[in-house]
Every structure is written in C-alpha cells, then in structure tokens.
Amino acid sequence: MTACRYLLAGIFGTIKGMTSSAAASNSTATNAPAGEPAGKLGADHPLMDGRTSDSPLITAYRGGKPSRRPVWFMRQAGRSLPEYLKVREGVAMLDSCLRPELAAEITLQPVRRHDVDAAIFFSDIVIPLKLAGVGVDIVPGVGPVLDKPVRTAADVAALPKLTWEALEPIREAVRLTVAELGKTPLIGFAGAPFTLAAYMVEGKPSRDHLGPRTMMHADPETWTALANWAADASGMFLQAQLEAGASAGQLFDSWAGSLGLADYAKYVAPASARALEHVRGLGAPLVHFGTGTSELLVAMRDVGVDVVGVDYRLPLDEANRRLGGTVPLQGNIDPALLPAPWEVLEAHVREVIAAGSHAPGHVVNLGHGVPPETDPAVLTRVVELIHSIPAE
Numbered sequence: 001m002t003a004c005r006y007l008l009a010g011i012f013g014t015i016k017g018m019t020s021s022a023a024a025s026n027s028t029a030t031n032a033p034a035g036e037p038a039g040k041l042g043a044d045h046p047l048m049d050g051r052t053s054d055s056p057l058i059t060a061y062r063g064g065k066p067s068r069r070p071v072w073f074m075r076q077a078g079r080s081l082p083e084y085l086k087v088r089e090g091v092a093m094l095d096s097c098l099r100p101e102l103a104a105e106i107t108l109q110p111v112r113r114h115d116v117d118a119a120i121f122f123s124d125i126v127i128p129l130k131l132a133g134v135g136v137d138i139v140p141g142v143g144p145v146l147d148k149p150v151r152t153a154a155d156v157a158a159l160p161k162l163t164w165e166a167l168e169p170i171r172e173a174v175r176l177t178v179a180e181l182g183k184t185p186l187i188g189f190a191g192a193p194f195t196l197a198a199y200m201v202e203g204k205p206s207r208d209h210l211g212p213r214t215m216m217h218a219d220p221e222t223w224t225a226l227a228n229w230a231a232d233a234s235g236m237f238l239q240a241q242l243e244a245g246a247s248a249g250q251l252f253d254s255w256a257g258s259l260g261l262a263d264y265a266k267y268v269a270p271a272s273a274r275a276l277e278h279v280r281g282l283g284a285p286l287v288h289f290g291t292g293t294s295e296l297l298v299a300m301r302d303v304g305v306d307v308v309g310v311d312y313r314l315p316l317d318e319a320n321r322r323l324g325g326t327v328p329l330q331g332n333i334d335p336a337l338l339p340a341p342w343e344v345l346e347a348h349v350r351e352v353i354a355a356g357s358h359a360p361g362h363v364v365n366l367g368h369g370v371p372p373e374t375d376p377a378v379l380t381r382v383v384e385l386i387h388s389i390p391a392e
Contacts, residue, residue, distance in 0.1 A: 192272050321358075338375075
C-alpha cells in the first residue's frame with residue numbers, strides 16, 4: 001500500500017511538472033499575449049466597491065464560508081426558458097449575443113426566475129472569432145460552422161487579429177447587466193483554446209476531434225500558432241467581461257475530454273495558461289471546467305485557476321481527493337436527472353452536496369449545461385432545496 005501511494009504521488013508530480021514546463025516553454029517560445037494588458041479593476045467595479053465581494057458565490061470561490069449555499073447553472077440563460085424563446089424570436093444566435101440590450105436581458109432572466117446566486121454572461125464561445133472577422137455562424141441543429149477551416153500554416157498566418165475596439169458590444173452588454181444585478185455577481189466566460197481551435201480545424205462540430213489531435217503531432221508548429229491565436233482571442237474576450245464588471249471568469253473546455261493526459265499537458269495546457277494570463281492579475285476568481293476531463297483535473301488546475309469545475313462523471317469527493325484538497329470545486333448535478341421523480345432528484349442533489357463538503361469550498365452546479373427541454377419549475381425547486389441546506 002505504501003509503495004502504491006509513493007507511485008501515485010510520483011505520477012501526479014510528473015503530471016504537474018509536465019504541465020508547468022509546457023506552460024513555461026510556451027511563454028518563452030512565443031510573444032506575449034496580444035491585446036491590451038490587464039490592469040487593475042476600477043474602484044466602481046462590483047468586486048471593489050463591495051457589491052459582490054462578500055456574496056455567497058465569491059466567498060465560496062475564495063474558500064470562505066458563504067451566508068447561504070451558492071448555486072448557479074451552466075446554460076441557465078437560454079434554451080429552457082419561455083421568456084428567452086420569446087425575446088430571441090426572429091433573431092439569429094450570434095446576432096443576439098452582439099446586441100447589448102438583448103444579451104443583458106437574457107443574462108438576467110434566470111436570476112429573476114430562479115434566485116440563483118450568479119448570472120452567467122449570455123454569449124457564445126465563437127463570438128471572439130466573429131468579432132475578429134473570421135467567417136462563422138451557428139447553424140441550427142449543427143452548431144458553429146466556419147466558412148473555411150483552418151488547417152495549414154498559411155491558414156493560421158492569414159487569421160485576422162481581434163482588436164480591443166471590436167469587443168465594445170461585449171463590454172456594453174456587461175455594463176448593462178451589472179447595473180441591474182446589484183449584489184448578484186456576473187460570471188464572465190470564454191471557450192478554452194483547445195475547444196476553439198478544434199472548431200476552427202474541423203470547420204464544424206466533431207465527435208472525435210481527429211483533425212486537431214492529428215495536427216498536434218503532424219504539424220506541431222502550426223498547432224501551437226493556432227492554439228496561441230485562440231488563446232489570445234479567448235483571453236481578450238474574458239478580459240473585456242471582467243474589466244467591464246464581471247466578478248469571476250470561467251474557462252470552458254467542451255472538448256478537452258477527447259485528449260489523453262500527455263497530449264493535454266504538452267499541447268493544450270500552455271495555451272490555456274496563456275489565455276488566463278490576460279486576466280490573472282485582475283484578482284477575480286477564475287474557474288476551469290471541461291467535459292469528460294476526470295483524468296485531467298490536476299493538469300487543468302495547474303494552468304492557474306482558483307476553482308475547478310467537475311462534470312457529472314466523477315463524484316466530488318473523488319475529485320477533491322485527486323486534487324489533494326487544494327481548490328474549491330464547482331458541480332456536479334447530473335442534468336439527466338432533472339426530469340426524474342422529485343424524490344430521485346432530491347436524493348441526488350443531497351448526495352452531490354455531501355460529496356462537495358469534502359472540498360475547501362463548493363458551488364453547486366450541474367455537471368454540464370441545462371438541457372433545452374428542462375422544466376424551469378424544476379430548476380427553481382432545486383435552487384430552493386439547495387438554499388434550504390445550511391452552508392458549512
């Protein structure tokens with residue numbers, strides 16, 4: 001047993017070293033992240049003027065004891081709400097993200113309805129591509145589709161650069177949202193570089209992400225250049241949200257679960273670290289979440305975040321054990337149980353909370369996004385249940 005423990009410790013030490021050395025190698029081999037450098041949050045920022053600094057969400061993210069058990073849901077702003085469908089009627093997805101008043105309204109809707117402890121900014125991970133001038137659209141029933149995939153060194157070199165000025169609709173939407181939220185924090189978000197680059201290489205959604213995985217090994221220089229472009233685009237997108245008033249930021253890696261640990265550490269972690277460099281000095285809590293990433297949690301933490309999100313596949317007490325009890329966790333109610341009989345769902349929610357109590361902090365969430373067919377009344381009831389259980 002002792003020998004086994006030493007072996008496991010050695011493995012995790014090697015993983016951390018791989019991630020750290022890869023990130024260091026990336027930072028010395030490439031130019032500094034593009035865009036305006038992150039400064040300090042303004043005195044009127046919600047984290048600085050006291051509006052959100054003591055909120056349940058931010059307190060839990062920072063490992064403190066919140067006044068009530070915080071909960072929010074990924075994809076809470078959108079598909080499951082009738083009021084969302086009404087205001088989106090006749091408006092294309094990406095257009096709705098770029099109309100500040102509409103994006104703000106959609107962001108606020110679940111806070112009004114469910115009494116969740118945070119708003120998540122309504123947008124899409126490909127918005128930075130669109131704002132940079134890359135031809136991309138959301139095709140109903142398919143997802144993000146690019147006019148032209150990015151597969152060669154020449155394709156990467158021809159990519160336009162995202163400018164700070166182009167992000168003004170995002171900053172304006174955040175300002176409008178924060179003005180209405182009061183003491184409820186807004187979470188900014190961005191797609192992690194691997195997920196963004198995977199869409200760019202494939203040109204559309206993919207089940208196995210064979211294209212980007214092949215590029216990593218067949219043409220690593222082109223892959224690194226593309227991953228760095230995606231890192232800077234996502235980093236600037238997240239920076240715009242945080243500086244405009246978001247109180248926390250989440251890097252969302254939808255497709256990292258298609259990778260083995262060695263490939264993640266060598267080819268992906270450095271780009272994720274680069275994206276976070278845009279916002280690391282601001283002082284807002286940073287969350288990293290991916291799907292199918294149970295074997296990557298340590299490496300995902302080590303890109304430099306304060307909180308690790310865990311999907312529905314791994315119990316939170318096991319996630320905490322793997323992470324050595326070093327960071328607060330977020331998650332991880334299984335979305336598949338939302339239509340289940342209430343006694344089944346309630347038992348599951350209580351199990352998630354009990355498992356999360358092992359971590360230094362816990363923000364309750366789903367283990368992935370809200371399914372579009374979810375009954376909003378069920379989400380409201382889940383929030384009420386979570387708030388009725390005293391925070392520890």
